[in-house]
Amino acid sequence: MRVVLIRVVLIWVVLVRVVRVRLLRVRVLLVRVLLVRVVLVRLALTRLALMKNVLENSVRVFWWQLGYLANVCWVVKELELLKDVYRLV
Numbered sequence: 001m002r003v004v005l006i007r008v009v010l011i012w013v014v015l016v017r018v019v020r021v022r023l024l025r026v027r028v029l030l031v032r033v034l035l036v037r038v039v040l041v042r043l044a045l046t047r048l049a050l051m052k053n054v055l056e057n058s059v060r061v062f063w064w065q066l067g068y069l070a071n072v073c074w075v076v077k078e079l080e081l082l083k084d085v086y087r088l089v
Helices: 002-088
Strands: none
Touching: none
């Protein structure tokens, strides 16, 4: 009876250690997966921020070019008016 009890206790101790080691490995793997996900999310957010900056800069350039074009059109219109005035004179 005593030998059986010792065997049961030894088997129990070995099983507990194996389960602990496996749980630790699973925990380490889960932490690694979570860290990889955090890094991927940060990279995605950085990419979105860069795209937002590029888009904002493109919109600024567009409005600047539109303003420049409006100024050019205004100058052309003024030159045409001056041409008409010189024709009359």
